[in-house]
Amino acid sequence: MKKNRLEIIKGDITHINVDAIVNAANASLRGGGGVDGAIHKAAGPELLSECEKLNGCDTGEAKITGGYNLKAKYIIHTVGPVWFGGYRDEPEQLASCYQSSLKLAKDKKVRTIAFPGISTGVYGFPKDLAAVIAINETRRFLLKNSYPERVIFVAFDDESFEAFRKILEL
Numbered sequence: 001m002k003k004n005r006l007e008i009i010k011g012d013i014t015h016i017n018v019d020a021i022v023n024a025a026n027a028s029l030r031g032g033g034g035v036d037g038a039i040h041k042a043a044g045p046e047l048l049s050e051c052e053k054l055n056g057c058d059t060g061e062a063k064i065t066g067g068y069n070l071k072a073k074y075i076i077h078t079v080g081p082v083w084f085g086g087y088r089d090e091p092e093q094l095a096s097c098y099q100s101s102l103k104l105a106k107d108k109k110v111r112t113i114a115f116p117g118i119s120t121g122v123y124g125f126p127k128d129l130a131a132v133i134a135i136n137e138t139r140r141f142l143l144k145n146s147y148p149e150r151v152i153f154v155a156f157d158d159e160s161f162e163a164f165r166k167i168l169e170l
């Protein structure tokens with residue numbers, strides 16, 4: 001696999017120029033705080049109208065919508081697990097978020113996709129473990145698939161950036 005298929009940047013995911021961005025949503029898909037709130041605000045109210053027709057989304061799964069006012073053509077909404085200490089299958093559920101999101105991106109022949117640190121905000125998933133899962137699942141997927149061509153992990157703060165950097169350099 002070409003090394004440059006994975007990248008980490010620090011910033012706001014709503015400003016990134018990619019084909020698809022991933023949203024850390026909740027099961028209702030009706031918006032919320034954190035990155036979900038920022039994405040809905042940047043995309044505009046038509047996003048909520050489309051999301052309301054999707055019947056929600058289960059933890060570990062993903063659904064796709066248009067990007068509306070964003071540069072991205074698509075938004076992939078995935079619902080991460082709430083962290084309860086790690087004994088309620090949270091790692092497997094987080095892995096499933098990455099697998100489901102990447103599968104949707106592949107089906108749409110998305111070339112570039114950006115992920116936030118799913119579950120690492122109000123859902124409380126430890127950032128270091130989340131970075132291991134994000135990068136392992138993505139590497140595994142890219143080894144078997146030619147789409148997406150490039151995956152960008154967007155860290156919103158220094159702690160998240162360091163968590164991704166340590167794992168990506170292994």
Ligand code: AR6
Nearest residue numbers: 012013024026032033034035036117119120121122123156
């Ligand atoms: N760009 C990139 N990353 C961001 C941005 C942004 N604009 N804003 C926040 N982050 P969170 P969760 C980072 O809480 O833990 C919502 O209310 C943030 O620093 O947004 O999956 C939903 O509706 C953190 O590292 O998502 C759900 O109810 C990461 O994004 C719930 O929060 C995820 O933090 C989902 O919780």
